Amino acid sequence: MQFFIDTANLADIKEAQDLGVLDGVTTNPSLMAKEGISGDENVRNHYKAICAIVEGDVSAEVISTTYTEMIKEGEELVVLDDKIVVKVPMTKDGVKAIKYFSQKGIKTNCTLVFSGGQALLAAKAGATYVSPFIGRLDDISVDGLALIEEIREIYDNYGFATKILAASIRHSAHLLGCAKIGADVMTGPLSVIMSLVNHPLTDSGLVQFLADHERVAKQIK
Template structure:
């Protein structure tokens, strides 16, 4: 499983990228707005860090999204993945890019149903991003939806090898459940990534070992 960070905090991304466990970064307009920074400035810093795969979201009409997608690809090159909305226009653009600009990776976001995932995959999306946490908020089992989507993609063997990027992940349990289900990629906030290192049992065992080491080393 690959791990992406869902973050626009470039300083924290830089620190965590040093672990060699981070494979990409996803961003969205909400995270960018909260940062108070310009999107291109964030993307440039992530590119300078060496992030190989950065999801950059486009919004607006078909023509506006197409123009922005081409601009972003031209400016940021191979690290650029165009993040598209799950909508009729978003999928029209996804299909067009798959057909006419095969060098542009696409990530269809705000996926909440298997039907949406099927349509996005049929349009040649490289990635699709179902939102686990937001489904849970609506009393819909997000992990079960992701399992269904993953199984469907494997069963249909759809063109281009569309991969699931499980998103809206709020805890380590969800990461592990995705791994068990065979989901190839998760995108997580930095806090969730850091929590993957942690266990109270590990802390207790290390404290015991430190105490034992101190006893015989003095």
């Protein structure tokens, strides 16, 4: 399973990269705004800064909603860096744009996916990634992990190369559930990635090991 971090915060991206487990980054206009990044030039410079930190794919979302404008914006984004993946919404024009990009050899991430049917369309159009939003489904009392399972079954049935990028990951249970089902990628905040590090028995065990080492060292002296 690949680990992507869902943020525009450069410090968080660097920390995840330094941990040695980061495979890529996803962002969106809301995350950019959260970091105070606005204006086309500033946003694109920020994408360049992200690409300078990471080694893997960086999803850059278009803000256009029409086919023609999505194509124009996506082609402007991909020239920023070879790591850029054009992030396109699951709409009629978005599906058309994904087909166009796939024929041009441009990587895409179909975002805001909430059903197996939408995921099937994205794969048929040639999306590199499809992003089902688990947390947002859970928010309306729908089982987000069940959607991941459904998409996994559909893709395996027909051998689609599109990767399932589980998005809107809120906690470690989401992440581990996706790993069990077979999602190809998970994207979430740094806090979710770091939550996998800690366990109370690890902490208490380390304290005991260090105490035993100090006790034996004193006896030797």
